[in-house]
Amino acid sequence: DAGVIQSPRHEVTEMGQEVTLRCKPISGHNSLFWYRQTMMRGLELLIYFNNNVPIDDSGMPEDRFSAKMPNASFSTLKIQPSEPRDSAVYFCASRSGTWDEKLFFGSGTQLSVL
Amino acid sequence: SQQGEEDPQALSIQEGENATMNCSYKTSINNLQWYRQNSGRGLVHLILIRSNEREKHSGRLRVTLDTSKKSSSLLITASRAADTASYFCATDGNQFYFGTGTSLTVIP
Numbered sequence: 001d002a003g004v005i006q007s008p009r010h011e012v013t014e015m016g017q018e019v020t021l022r023c024k025p026i027s028g029h030n031s032l033f034w035y036r037q038t039m040m041r042g043l044e045l046l047i048y049f050n051n052n053v054p055i056d057d058s059g060m061p062e063d064r065f066s067a068k069m070p071n072a073s074f075s076t077l078k079i080q081p082s083e084p085r086d087s088a089v090y091f092c093a094s095r096s097g098t099w100d101e102k103l104f105f106g107s108g109t110q111l112s113v114l
Numbered sequence: 115s116q117q118g119e120e121d122p123q124a125l126s127i128q129e130g131e132n133a134t135m136n137c138s139y140k141t142s143i144n145n146l147q148w149y150r151q152n153s154g155r156g157l158v159h160l161i162l163i164r165s166n167e168r169e170k171h172s173g174r175l176r177v178t179l180d181t182s183k184k185s186s187s188l189l190i191t192a193s194r195a196a197d198t199a200s201y202f203c204a205t206d207g208n209q210f211y212f213g214t215g216t217s218l219t220v221i222p
Contacts, residue, residue: 042213045212102162
C-alpha cells in the first residue's frame with residue numbers, strides 16, 4: 001500500500017488566494033483526520049471524518065476553512081481567503097474504524113502564505 | 115494544546131543513555147498512543163497502551179500509564195543517534211488529540 005498521500009508537498013501563495021490541500025487515505029480506512037502543525041500551537045486537530053461524514057469540526061479555526069470528503073478515497077481542505085497566519089504544515093491521517101487502531105500519517109503539506 | 119502536554123519540551127542525551135518522556139492529559143481515554151516524528155516528516159506510530167493496562171514493552175520502548183494521575187511515560191533504553199526525533203503522546207477518546215511533543219537529541 002502507498003500509505004496516505006497528500007498533495008501538494010509544498011504550497012506558496014499570496015494572501016487572499018484560495019488554497020486547496022488534498023488527501024488520499026489508505027484504502028479500507030474509514031476515518032480521516034486533518035491536523036495543522038506550527039511551532040507555537042503544536043499539532044491541532046482541525047476536523048475528523050468517519051465514513052465520509054464530518055463528525056467534529058470544532059477545531060476548524062474559522063469560516064475561511066472548509067473540508068470535504070466526497071468519497072472514501074479523497075478529502076480536501078480548503079482555505080479561502082488565505083492569510084499569513086495560516087502558514088503551517090497540514091497533515092492528513094487515516095485509520096480503520098475501530099477505536100484502538102493507530103493513525104497513519106501522510107507526509108504533510110508545507111503551506112506558506114505571503 | 116487541545117489535550118496533552120509532554121515533558122520535558124526538549125531532551126539531550128548521550129548515545130547509550132536512557133531517555134524518559136512524560137505525558138499528561140486532560141480527559142478520560144480509551145487508549146494512549148506514542149508517535150515519533152522525524153524532521154520534515156509525518157508522525158509514525160510507536161506503541162499503544164489501553165486504559166486498563168499499566169505497562170507495555172516493545173523492543174527498546176517501555177510505556178507506563180497511570181489513569182488516576184492522567185499521565186504516561188515513554189522510556190527509550192540504550193538510545194541511538196537514530197532515535198533523534200520529536201515524540202508525541204496522543205489520547206483517543208473519540209478524536210485523536212496530540213500533546214506538544216518532546217524533542218529528543220541523541221548525541222553520538
